Amino acid sequence: MKIPTAMDDSSVSHHNGGQVGSQIGVSVNNKQNDEPSQSVQYSIPGILHFIQHEWARFELERSQWEVDRAEFEARIAFLQGERKGQENLKNDLVRRIKMLEYALKQERAKFHKLKYGVELQQGDVRPPPEEPPAEPEPAERAQWKQGRQLIKQYLQEIGYTDTILDVRSNRVRALLGLNNEEVENPNYRNYDKQQHDRCDYSMNHMVRKYDYDTGKEPRKSGVSAGGGYNEEGLSVQETAAVFANFEFLTNQEMDMDEIDDLDAKQSHHPPGKQGEEVDHEAEEVLNELNLLTEREADGGGQGDEYPVGSGSSGGSAVAAGAGAGAGEADEEPLALGELAQLTVSNEPEAYDVASANKESFRKTWNAKYTLRSHFDGVRALAFHPTEPALVTASEDHTLKLWNLQRTVPAKKSAGLDVEPLYTFRAHTAPVLCLAMGAPRSEECFSGGLDGTIRVWNLPPPTADPYDPYDPAVQGAVLRDHTDAVWSLSSAHGRLLSASADGTVRLWAPRAARPLLSTLRADESPTAPAPAAADFADAASRAAVVYRDGTLLLYDLETGQPVLRVACDSPAHRVRSHPTLPLLVTAHEDRHIRFWDGVSGRCAHTMVAHLDAVTGLALDPNGLFLLSGSHDCSVRLWNLDTKTCVQEITAHRKKFDESILDVAFHPLRPYIASAGADGLAKVFV
Amino acid sequence: MAVEAVQILRRNRPGSKAKDFCRWPDEPFEEMDSTLAVQQFIQQTIRRDPSNLEAILKMPEAQDEGVWKYEHLRQFCMELNGLAVKLQAECKPETCTQMTATEQWIFLCAAHKTPKECPAIDYTRHTLDGAACLLNSNKYFPSRVSIKESSVAKLGSVCRRVYRIFSHAYFHHRAIFDAFEKETHLCKRFTYFVTKYSIISKDILILPKLDDEQPVGESEA
Numbered sequence: 001m002k003i004p005t006a007m008d009d010s011s012v013s014h015h016n017g018g019q020v021g022s023q024i025g026v027s028v029n030n031k032q033n034d035e036p037s038q039s040v041q042y043s044i045p046g047i048l049h050f051i052q053h054e055w056a057r058f059e060l061e062r063s064q065w066e067v068d069r070a071e072f073e074a075r076i077a078f079l080q081g082e083r084k085g086q087e088n089l090k091n092d093l094v095r096r097i098k099m100l101e102y103a104l105k106q107e108r109a110k111f112h113k114l115k116y117g118v119e120l121q122q123g124d125v126r127p128p129p130e131e132p133p134a135e136p137e138p139a140e141r142a143q144w145k146q147g148r149q150l151i152k153q154y155l156q157e158i159g160y161t162d163t164i165l166d167v168r169s170n171r172v173r174a175l176l177g178l179n180n181e182e183v184e185n186p187n188y189r190n191y192d193k194q195q196h197d198r199c200d201y202s203m204n205h206m207v208r209k210y211d212y213d214t215g216k217e218p219r220k221s222g223v224s225a226g227g228g229y230n231e232e233g234l235s236v237q238e239t240a241a242v243f244a245n246f247e248f249l250t251n252q253e254m255d256m257d258e259i260d261d262l263d264a265k266q267s268h269h270p271p272g273k274q275g276e277e278v279d280h281e282a283e284e285v286l287n288e289l290n291l292l293t294e295r296e297a298d299g300g301g302q303g304d305e306y307p308v309g310s311g312s313s314g315g316s317a318v319a320a321g322a323g324a325g326a327g328e329a330d331e332e333p334l335a336l337g338e339l340a341q342l343t344v345s346n347e348p349e350a351y352d353v354a355s356a357n358k359e360s361f362r363k364t365w366n367a368k369y370t371l372r373s374h375f376d377g378v379r380a381l382a383f384h385p386t387e388p389a390l391v392t393a394s395e396d397h398t399l400k401l402w403n404l405q406r407t408v409p410a411k412k413s414a415g416l417d418v419e420p421l422y423t424f425r426a427h428t429a430p431v432l433c434l435a436m437g438a439p440r441s442e443e444c445f446s447g448g449l450d451g452t453i454r455v456w457n458l459p460p461p462t463a464d465p466y467d468p469y470d471p472a473v474q475g476a477v478l479r480d481h482t483d484a485v486w487s488l489s490s491a492h493g494r495l496l497s498a499s500a501d502g503t504v505r506l507w508a509p510r511a512a513r514p515l516l517s518t519l520r521a522d523e524s525p526t527a528p529a530p531a532a533a534d535f536a537d538a539a540s541r542a543a544v545v546y547r548d549g550t551l552l553l554y555d556l557e558t559g560q561p562v563l564r565v566a567c568d569s570p571a572h573r574v575r576s577h578p579t580l581p582l583l584v585t586a587h588e589d590r591h592i593r594f595w596d597g598v599s600g601r602c603a604h605t606m607v608a609h610l611d612a613v614t615g616l617a618l619d620p621n622g623l624f625l626l627s628g629s630h631d632c633s634v635r636l637w638n639l640d641t642k643t644c645v646q647e648i649t650a651h652r653k654k655f656d657e658s659i660l661d662v663a664f665h666p667l668r669p670y671i672a673s674a675g676a677d678g679l680a681k682v683f684v
Numbered sequence: 685m686a687v688e689a690v691q692i693l694r695r696n697r698p699g700s701k702a703k704d705f706c707r708w709p710d711e712p713f714e715e716m717d718s719t720l721a722v723q724q725f726i727q728q729t730i731r732r733d734p735s736n737l738e739a740i741l742k743m744p745e746a747q748d749e750g751v752w753k754y755e756h757l758r759q760f761c762m763e764l765n766g767l768a769v770k771l772q773a774e775c776k777p778e779t780c781t782q783m784t785a786t787e788q789w790i791f792l793c794a795a796h797k798t799p800k801e802c803p804a805i806d807y808t809r810h811t812l813d814g815a816a817c818l819l820n821s822n823k824y825f826p827s828r829v830s831i832k833e834s835s836v837a838k839l840g841s842v843c844r845r846v847y848r849i850f851s852h853a854y855f856h857h858r859a860i861f862d863a864f865e866k867e868t869h870l871c872k873r874f875t876y877f878v879t880k881y882s883i884i885s886k887d888i889l890i891l892p893k894l895d896d897e898q899p900v901g902e903s904e905a
Binding site for chain 2: 370372373374375376396397398417419420423425426427428429430432449450451465466468469471483484486487498500528529530531532546547570572573588612630652653654655656657677678
């Protein structure tokens with residue numbers, strides 16, 4: 001109750017300031033005295049003054065505390081805001097990773113399906129779910145950079161200060177730096193990268209499309225000067241990239257039933273309407289992006305070829321055209337440089353997702369693995385029936401087993417070097433031919449210039465090249481041929497061999513008496529020797545080509561020829577179609593010829609190469625033909641139209657020989673070529 | 685054939701007899717335009733007469749000596765596969781538990797993270813496999829036309845290890861060694877090669893001179 005009084009008398013206090021001072025002095029002195037004497041000395045005005053004074057002091061302190069409190073509150077808000085920003089950033093990055101992973105999965109599944117018509121078992125290629133989403137790929141880092149830029153832009157718009165942005169970017173950098181140090185399974189990474197490149201490439205197409213669309217939108221904001229403009233241009237470009245990713249995701253009209261619900265939903269709804277249906281996170285991001293793109297569609301004035309699509313030249317166009325601010329300009333070329341690399345490395349890929357469907361889909365093969373370890377020409381190669389592994393046979397008298405999942409990254413990034421898992425030594429002369437046993441038999445057969453056919457038990461794919469020598473790898477030796485064995489073919493546990501001694505022999509390699517029958521076209525010693533042989537008609541017949549060009553079809557029951565066609569050019573290879581009664585032969589005169597296996601009629605003939613055709617392989621579905629030639633090139637043919645789909649220059653010449661064999665993997669998307677230069681190459 | 689009749693195509697066509705394998709007229713070194721010319725030339729000279737060491741190791745003029753040595757070493761390692769095949773039949777881990785030549789040294793296999801006392805046959809295989817990897821390494825030998833000086837230096841250690849295969853065969857599997865040597869003259873050629881180019885020091889060459897029976901000193905470095 002005293003305080004209101006004091007308040008009333010506040011004017012007095014000013015008048016009596018000095019007096020109050022003295023009064024206080026008195027009162028302090030008097031504290032030591034006993035109470036009665038104290039009360040005597042107090043005067044009402046003095047007390048009032050004292051109280052007024054005290055009150056003023058408290059008020060002052062209170063206001064100070066309030067200021068402090070406000071300051072702390074501001075600080076708390078600041079920190080909370082920062083934390084929230086961090087979280088948003090993190091979520092966004094995680095979302096982005098999910099997007100990319102998802103795109104990758106879809107892409108992989110589609111690719112797999114189109115290649116083989118079989119759904120991919122995702123489990124094979126997916127990283128373990130608990131694996132942290134580290135992003136060490138340069139390709140993906142470009143994405144991160146874009147993401148960071150985008151968020152930066154976004155945060156600036158909702159009013160975060162530069163300080164926070166800086167702090168945050170530092171932390172993000174630290175975070176990313178950490179992630180980069182984590183060691184990932186290199187195989188997964190490589191596979192991933194490959195797939196990722198493909199995604200990116202397809203994204204580029206989408207970007208173009210997107211730009212075309214936005215070009216029609218009304219331009220909303222004016223061009224701001226200097227760095228600002230540049231920044232905007234950049235963000236539009238990156239938004240476009242991300243947005244394109246979404247469009248790409250939603251545009252998938254493929255049947256992806258197997259993947260997961262998300263896919264199914266997306267594929268059946270037009271992009272604009274997917275709102276509630278899609279994954280919540282995806283929706284959020286999409287909205288954000290829409291907002292951004294609406295506001296900044298103006299950047300689209302840069303034209304419809306954004307740097308994402310057109311590589312470094314486009315990048316410089318942006319920089320030059322915008323008179324870039326220094327700060328941003330430093331970062332930008334870096335990001336674009338990475339992108340440019342990406343697009344360049346994808347250049348030969350004629351792969352367009354926008355129009356991708358089963359009919360128009362066209363896979364392009366790229367060299368991925370180089371198998372160096374042979375000292376001399378590689379004469380033959382064969383893939384493992386199921387694993388990503390292959391065996392090569394060389395003129396250096398050895399065979400080598402390679403596991404494509406155990407690679408050494410090569411220096412110039414483009415390909416991978418593989419080191420052999422095992423070296424098979426037993427032949428005493430060049431090894432000329434090779435055949436892989438049935439699935440799960442884990443065996444292979446090789447024939448050499450020494451006239452022997454050897455059976456090998458394949459070491460497991462986990463074998464180490466420097467394990468102790470295991471003599472059990474060497475199996476039976478079939479010694480009936482008296483001259484070089486030039487061709488081997490295996491089916492249903494039987495083996496067909498063609499030798500320069502003039503005979504073709506049928507074997508049951510594991511039997512006690514392995515030789516089943518000997519097929520001889522002509523008893524005379526001058527008869528031309530067989531060059532190659534292959535099983536035909538579900539292994540009930542044998543197709544054999546001779547050095548004079550004759551093609552003979554034997555019935556394996558009777559051992560008698562049932563069909564004979566003559567051709568004037570020496571043949572090097574014969575392959576029978578996996579499902580149709582069709583025989584394909586490769587000739588010295590640069591031709592590939594197709595024969596009807598029933599009538600013996602020549603179904604088609606074509607000049608396939610610039611030099612002798614040496615290698616032939618049919619894909620497991622019988623849709624494509626692969627041929628190799630001494631002209632150093634491998635060609636892929638569409639069997640239906642007999643047109644060349646792709647040509648790859650693969651090997652160098654040694655004397656006048658170049659490519660000696662080609663092969664398809666029976667299950668996986670691999671093709672391979674073997675060269676006289678001692679290398680084998682695997683394409684994916 | 686679509687090619688001109690005058691042109692010789694040096695090819696081994698499927699179905700050719702073993703005796704006709706690589707039997708084509710020699711091609712002068714100057715006319716070889718392949719990146720594998722040196723290998724072609726070396727193999728061609730060996731095929732003509734494997735015992736003529738002088739001719740085989742006579743380097744063509746204006747040839748890069750690094751490449752010349754490298755290609756020869758490739759050829760040695762390749763032909764040594766033949767000796768390894770023969771040894772596989774006789775040199776068992778039970779009998780030759782260590783890689784030895786004379787009693788003086790036990791050689792440790794360098795193919796492992798920490799050098800190991802591999803049985804002789806494993807040492808042989810590992811050394812040849814390791815040499816194949818090194819000599820085909822894209823890192824050290826990316827080209828077969830020119831070779832860095834630092835990579836040429838790597839040839840020495842390969843030669844030293846490879847020589848131990850000869851010496852093991854000589855001291856422990858003399859019959860195999862003699863049969864192989866008679867056929868290929870490989871050890872003689874190798875010794876001539878490493879001596880001519882001073883790739884490994886003479887006191888490591890512990891095999892007696894193969895032409896005369898005069899044994900040389902058995903000291904090792």
